[in-house]
Amino acid sequence: MRIWIDLANSPHVPFFRALAAEFEGRGHEVETTAREFAQTVELAEAAGFHPSVIGGHGGAGLSGKARNVAGRAWALARWARGRGFDLAVSHNSYSQVLAARRARVRAVTLMDYEHQPANHLAFRLASRVIVPEAFPAEALRKFGAGREKVRRYHGIKEDVYLADFAPDPRFARQLQEQFGVDTARDVLVVVRPPAREALYHRFENELFGGLLESLSERADVKVILLPRNDAQREALAASHAAGFGRGRLVMPREALDGANLVASADLVVSAGGTMNREAAALGIPAATVYAGAWAAVDEQLVREGRLRRITTREEAEGLAFEKKKAAAPRRATGVREEVAGLILS
DSSP, rough: OOOEEEOOOOHHHHHHHEEEEEEEETTTTTEEEESSTTTTTHHHHHTOOOOOOOOOOOOHHHHHHHHHHHHHHHHHHHHTTTTSSSSESSSSSSSHHHHHHHHHHEEEEEEOOTTTHHHHHHHHOOOOEEEEEEEEHHHHHHHOOOOOGOOOOOOTTTHHHHHOOOOHHHHHHHHHHHHHHOOTTTTEEEOOOOOTTTOOSOOOOOHHHHHHHHHHTTTEEEEEEOOOSSSHHHHHHHHHHHHTTTEEEEEEESOOOHHHHHHSSEEEEEEESSHHHHOOOOOOOEEOOOOSSSOOOHHHHHHSOOOOOOHHHHOOOOOOOOOOOOOOOOOOOTHHHHHHHHOOO
């Protein structure tokens, strides 16, 4: 088959890099598109994709998002015309699902967060909806995914690309040379701020600021802070200037290898989902300050002891952690082949 993958956000890159290799290993041909958003294109090119770049971000407003989805769908449909695709695949790229419907191409969407309002669009239009085993059946019904089109897989989506991960020993040298982070001595904390412009995160997160301030006061800690866009970068630099002045906070401008960064950390703290779940997959201590409706997959990781939930400012400011002794990865092998099979069957 000719398979079209759309990379609409940066976490989609490692996920589909693993699946694209699986598809090609089974004799299929893969072509990709990407959205200019959150370093997605930069990461895609570093991963060996050569995507056609179509569209960008629609901004924080609902009307802008809606116009962006529709406009990008039209552009994708025009791009896809005549390319002979048999299958369109994404992790809930609403524009791709719309474009595939227009082009009469079978569309498969994957998703792991049941509280995303736009699931209504993707789940109703896709030919198949693939979700983790923990995804609530009630949410599938609510968003219009009939039982006949739903398939479930074991584990979490991060298992697809991290189950057999081996750290690159050169990455520690990169951190030392570029950012002055000595992974042998420093306690490294990787921090991801809230996705304030996302449809599922339309509220203020009061926990994050207190947590970051507390981390920047610890003399033994180095924080690598990963803003989601330039506006967030400027706001964080202004509000936490003291931490940057002391050299305890670092904000890389270039995209870093996410898996190697997480594996190098002694603690990962995110107000989102993917990076925490990557830490859980790799056996790295992880804590979340996400203040919205929780995903069932994250609740599962808390029960397994792989994720800590922070719900008060006191918990955020008093977060206890130390230099990790050893990682205890999940090693959920087989999930990649399972997911690829569900997409292709």
